[in-house]
Each structure stands twice: as C-alpha cells, then as structure tokens.
Amino acid sequence: MTLTSPPVLAPESCVVHDRGSARGFVDAHITPYANDFEREGRLPEELLERIGAAGLWAPFLPREVGGGGLDLVTLGHxxxxxxxxxxxxxxxxxxxxxxxxxxxxxGSPAQRAQWTSALCSGAVLGAFCLSEPEAGSDATGIQTTAVETGGGWVLNGVKTWITNGQRADLFLVFARTADSIGAFLVPRSTPGVEVRAIPEILGTRGSMLGKVSFRDVRLGPDALLGPSGFTAGMMLTGTLDLGRYSVAAGSVGIVQACLEACATYTTRRTVGGTALRNLQLIQAKVTDMVTDVRAARLLVGEAGRLKDAGEASTIMATWVAKYFASTAAAKHSSEAVQIHGANGCGPDYPVARLYRDAKVMEIIEGSNEVQRITIAGAAYREMNL
Structure with missing residues (x-):
C-alpha cells in the first residue's frame, strides 16, 4: 500500500505537539486511508516512518532522551x-x-541506553505481551514462565491478541517467576520467539495482531525490567493504567468521528426533498453524540490532569473515563450505522469500521464488566461501606 504524499511541510511543523497539529497529521496521513488499512490488515511501513518523523511514538518522554516532553493531558489529546x-x-x-x-x-540505565532512543524514533517498535489463550489479561492466571538460571532466564509460554505482534521489534513479556511475576524485554530476533498472525478479527483489523510463542527462549540477566518481585503490584498496574488511558482517549475519538461522519452525511442526504439533518429523530441522535463526546472528553482530561499531578486517584479516574468513553463509542457507532442505513453497512463510509472498532474498545484494557465491578467496589470503599 502506498500513501499519496501531501504537500511538503516546513520542518518545524512536522512534529506533532498539540491537538491541532495532531489533527492536521491525522487528516493528511491517516483518515483518508483508514479503510484501506483495515482491508489490508496492516499498516504500511511508510506510515510508521511518518509517525516517527512526527514524534508520535513516545512524545511524553523527556526531550533529552528523544521524546517531546509533553504532558499526559496533551498525550490524551x-x-x-x-x-x-x-x-x-x-x-x-x-x-x-x-x-x-x-x-x-x-529500566536500568543500561536498558534505557539500549532501547529508549530507538523507541522514541520508531527505529524499534514495541508490543505489550500480557494476554494468554486461557488467562486472557488476568495477571493472576499467567502460565508463561521465566526460570532463573545461572546466566539469566529461560522463557516458555504463549501470548495472544498481541497488538503489533506481527511487526514489533521488542516485546515486553510478563511471566511467572519462582516467587512473583516478572517483566522481561525480549527482542524479536531472540532464538525461540515465534509469531503467527491473527487474521480476520472483528475490529482494529490493521493493528497487526499476533500470537507470540516463546520456546526455551534464553535471556540474559539484564532482560528483567525492574527489581524482581514487584512487577504485579507496581509496574503492571501503572503500565495498564496508561494503556487504559490511551484507549479511553481513542474511544472519545471514535465518538467524534461518528459525529463528524453523521453530520456530513445527513447534510448531503435527502429524503422526500428534505435533508436528513432537518428530521427531529436525526437531531436527537446527533445531540446525544455531542453531549457524550464532550462528557467523555472531560473525563479523560481529568484522568490526564491527575496523572500529571502524580495523584493516585488517577487510577480510578481512568477506569471511569474508559468505561464511559468505550460505552459511548459502542452506542454512537451503532447509531451512526443506523443513520447511514444500508450505506452504513458497506465499505464506502467509515461508520462500519467505527462500529467494529468500538466493540473492541469495550473489551480491551479491562472489559466493561470488570470495570463495573472495579468502579462499584471503589465507591463502596470511599464511603467506608
């Protein structure tokens, strides 16, 4: 797949640093080709390079290591x-x-020196390996093992539903050790690592999902990320929280895309000589989209502000934001297809893709059912009940 090159931008305008520059980049390089990405089942290398040139891979990392130094509120935008x-x-x-x-x-200074710059530029792409065929994303049910040897670790197990698994150069793998759960940096080129594509998925079809197997993968002692024995309680919680925050923000984006698609379609489409936008039922649906996208955006923004302030309450704020935003995305993408009628079921409009992708948002990074249990439990604890 080859992308049509947009007009050449001035060097200072190439790096994405806020919502406006992000919107410009997306409108030029992503939105026009999104349905093509879905049909191809992967993202073109040209786009991955452009993402790196725009500084999008790790813009929240400090400038001195190659990041953009952006706060997490801006990352959410x-x-x-x-x-x-x-x-x-x-x-x-x-x-x-x-x-x-x-x-x-x-990471240790040596680990950061080896990987951080390449992760910032996109020279190395990462993937997060937690989910397993039987345990799903339940960390307590992990069956992948890392056995400590005199010279390092031996890794065995299978991870599945791994986003970017087909393309990633570096896997962050969670495995059960003798006394806890450890996180290991595993280069794709390590002997014993095998990746199989997962095709024909419901949504996010261009995310290059893979099933990653580790068979007697020998790792050095420096493969372990962080001190042994603390991963489940600290690193896993914090890393999943950041992923959940991104999914929440992306879900807001889905609702916004539904709103824009429906506003455009109902302005152009007529029935009985009247534009669909003039029908009260259509106006009601659009009103609900406007209301929910603003509410979801505020919830994500609050979670981001709490992260930037270092507040522990950001964890629950992110759960709430992700639950609300993913539920809204599922609801309004369904309405968007309904508004488009038969056209909404075909490949010529974005809403069918949005509908498929929105369903995935209700499952990944904590299903909505798990979120309900977690949020309710926190409410009872806050009231000392």
Whole structure:
C-alpha cells in the first residue's frame, strides 16, 4: 500500500505537539486511508516512518532522551485525534507507549541506553505481551514462565491478541517467576520467539495482531525490567493504567468521528426533498453524540490532569473515563450505522469500521464488566461501606 504524499511541510511543523497539529497529521496521513488499512490488515511501513518523523511514538518522554516532553493531558489529546482517524493506528501507539513508559520508569540505565532512543524514533517498535489463550489479561492466571538460571532466564509460554505482534521489534513479556511475576524485554530476533498472525478479527483489523510463542527462549540477566518481585503490584498496574488511558482517549475519538461522519452525511442526504439533518429523530441522535463526546472528553482530561499531578486517584479516574468513553463509542457507532442505513453497512463510509472498532474498545484494557465491578467496589470503599 502506498500513501499519496501531501504537500511538503516546513520542518518545524512536522512534529506533532498539540491537538491541532495532531489533527492536521491525522487528516493528511491517516483518515483518508483508514479503510484501506483495515482491508489490508496492516499498516504500511511508510506510515510508521511518518509517525516517527512526527514524534508520535513516545512524545511524553523527556526531550533529552528523544521524546517531546509533553504532558499526559496533551498525550490524551493526541491519542484522541489518532483514534478519530483510525483505531488500528492508535492501538499501535498505545502498546508502544506502554513499553516506552515502563522502560523509562523502571529500566536500568543500561536498558534505557539500549532501547529508549530507538523507541522514541520508531527505529524499534514495541508490543505489550500480557494476554494468554486461557488467562486472557488476568495477571493472576499467567502460565508463561521465566526460570532463573545461572546466566539469566529461560522463557516458555504463549501470548495472544498481541497488538503489533506481527511487526514489533521488542516485546515486553510478563511471566511467572519462582516467587512473583516478572517483566522481561525480549527482542524479536531472540532464538525461540515465534509469531503467527491473527487474521480476520472483528475490529482494529490493521493493528497487526499476533500470537507470540516463546520456546526455551534464553535471556540474559539484564532482560528483567525492574527489581524482581514487584512487577504485579507496581509496574503492571501503572503500565495498564496508561494503556487504559490511551484507549479511553481513542474511544472519545471514535465518538467524534461518528459525529463528524453523521453530520456530513445527513447534510448531503435527502429524503422526500428534505435533508436528513432537518428530521427531529436525526437531531436527537446527533445531540446525544455531542453531549457524550464532550462528557467523555472531560473525563479523560481529568484522568490526564491527575496523572500529571502524580495523584493516585488517577487510577480510578481512568477506569471511569474508559468505561464511559468505550460505552459511548459502542452506542454512537451503532447509531451512526443506523443513520447511514444500508450505506452504513458497506465499505464506502467509515461508520462500519467505527462500529467494529468500538466493540473492541469495550473489551480491551479491562472489559466493561470488570470495570463495573472495579468502579462499584471503589465507591463502596470511599464511603467506608
């Protein structure tokens, strides 16, 4: 797949640094091709390079290591805009963000020196390996093992539904050790690593999902990320929270894309000589989209502000934002298809893709059912009940 080159931009305008520049990048490089990405089942290398040139792989990391030094509120804005254009692209940013953040937060100086710059530029792309065929994303049910040897570790197990698994150069793999759960940096080129594509999925079809097998993969002692024995309680919680935040922002983007698609379609489409936009039922549906996208955006923004302030309450704020935004995305993408009628079921409009992608948002990074249990439990604890 070859992308049509847009007009050449001045060097200072190439780097994405806020919502406006993100929207411009998405409108030029992503939105026009999103349905093509879905049909191809992958993202073109040319786009991955452009994402790197725009500084989108790890813009939240410090400038001195190659990042953009952006705060997490701004990261949410960027991931919303990318999600508005294509959830498959946003999914790659999400998992890469999780790997880069974990490395910066918990990596040793040697690990950061080896990987951080390449992760920032996109020379190395990351993937987050937690989910397993039987355990799903339940960390307590992990069966992948890492056995410590005199010279390092031996890794065995299978991870599935791995976003960017087909393309990633570096896997962050969670495995059960003798006394806890550890996180390991595993280069794709390591002997014993095998990747199989997962085709024909419901949504985010361009996110290059893979099933990754590790058979007697020998790793050095420096493969372990962070101190042994603390991963489940600290690194895993923090990394998943950041991923959940990105999914919440991307879900807001889906609702915004539905709103824009429906406003355009109902302005052009007529019935009995009257534009659809003049029908009260259509106006009611559009009103609900406007209301929910603004509410979801505020919830994501609050979670981002709490992260930037270092507040522990950001964890629950992110759960709430992700639950609300993903539910809204599922609801309004369904309405968007309904508004488009038969056209909404075909390949010529974006709403069918938005509908498929929105369903995925209700499942990944904590299903809505799990979120309900978590949010309700927190409410009872806050009231000391």
């Amino acid at each position: 960027i991931h919303e805009e990318v999600g508005r254009g294509c959830s498959s692209v946003r999914s790659l940013l999400t998992v890469h963000t999780m790997v880069a953040w974990a490395l910066q937060r918990w």
